[in-house]
Amino acid sequence: MQKDWREDFSTQGYVICKNILPPDLIDEHLKQVLALCARFGVVDLESLVSLPIETDDAFMAAMLDLHYRNELARKLIFNRIMRRVLAELFGAEPILSFARSSLWEPGNMRAHVDTAFRSPDAPYSVCRTWCALENIDAESGRFYLIPGSHRTLMPRLYDEVIAENPELQELSRKLADEPENWWRLFSRGWPKVNAKVPDRIDGNQKVSFEMNKGDVIFFNPAVVHGTVDCLDPKGDRKVMICEWTTREAWNASGFSRPFYEEPSVSDAEDLEEADVIARVAFGR
Ligand SMILES: O=C(O)CCC(=O)C(=O)O
Ligand SMILES: [Fe+2]
Numbered sequence: 707m708q709k710d711w712r713e714d715f716s717t718q719g720y721v722i723c724k725n726i727l728p729p730d731l732i733d734e735h736l737k738q739v740l741a742l743c744a745r746f747g748v749v750d751l752e753s754l755v756s757l758p759i760e761t762d763d764a765f766m767a768a769m770l771d772l773h774y775r776n777e778l779a780r781k782l783i784f785n786r787i788m789r790r791v792l793a794e795l796f797g798a799e800p801i802l803s804f805a806r807s808s809l810w811e812p813g814n815m816r817a818h819v820d821t822a823f824r825s826p827d828a829p830y831s832v833c834r835t836w837c838a839l840e841n842i843d844a845e846s847g848r849f850y851l852i853p854g855s856h857r858t859l860m861p862r863l864y865d866e867v868i869a870e871n872p873e874l875q876e877l878s879r880k881l882a883d884e885p886e887n888w889w890r891l892f893s894r895g896w897p898k899v900n901a902k903v904p905d906r907i908d909g910n911q912k913v914s915f916e917m918n919k920g921d922v923i924f925f926n927p928a929v930v931h932g933t934v935d936c937l938d939p940k941g942d943r944k945v946m947i948c949e950w951t952t953r954e955a956w957n958a959s960g961f962s963r964p965f966y967e968e969p970s971v972s973d974a975e976d977l978e979e980a981d982v983i984a985r986v987a988f989g990r
Pocket of ligand 1: 815848849927931947
């Protein structure tokens with residue numbers, strides 16, 4: 707019998723699905739992302755890192771907007787297999803928090819976590835998808851993560867931060883009865899937890915992956931992750947990053963910003979796809 711991939715996700719904090727995004731759709735999407743970059747004068751790594759801060763903000767807003775509104779981008783993001791994997795992971799229909807693409811990697815993104823408190827378990831469900839938009843070679847700042855760190859290191863750091871900060875203790879105590887405190891706890895506690903990460907990891911435990919165009923890493927943002935050194939001076943590296951959650955988690959979190967919805971997959975499609983999911987998620 708096949709091992710349940712959700713067990714892997716739960717213990718390791720990630721799972722990889724090979725070859726789920728169609729290459730022709732990726733190519734069309736990349737053309738649009740390139741055109742958007744060009745409108746902001748971003749044509750390579752150098753022009754990206756030297757963007758003035760206000761332009762950089764506007765550039766990021768436009769990038770998010772493209773992923774929100776553009777029909778082609780939405781087709782790629784709301785890939786049926788991707789949604790189906792997430793639905794199985796959450797036990798609920800996934801909704802998108804954000805999506806963006808990046809074509810160049812400035813390099814050396816330090817070891818970090820993007821949440822300290824949520825996990826794929828309701829009501830704080832969250833998962834990120836790191837989608838390779840080209841074959842990612844070893845020189846170009848590959849994504850890495852530390853398997854299982856959401857279960858080992860993170861609870862320790864969280865407990866330390868709570869112990870060191872009485873006001874967070876109070877919020878944490880009230881969390882079970884008043885889940886809306888999650889957002890306060892997150893915005894005040896997460897930077898403190900995150901600041902401890904680089905000094906507390908064992909660099910030898912970093913695992914990076916050979917990713918080909920169309921492959922997707924699903925990962926819990928409470929797993930320690932970052933990018934390895936980018937040795938390619940041009941910094942070419944094409945990736946799309948999405949964050950997913952559930953309606954329940956969204957409501958519980960107290961977020962006010964909008965999320966991006968997509969009608970749910972029909973039952974007939976579900977059945978048709980169950981087999982495909984099993985193949986991509988288990989077979990390597
Ligand atoms: O660009 C990268 O590979 C880093 C991605 C990352 O940190 C994230 O998706 O949370
Ligand atoms: Fe991250």
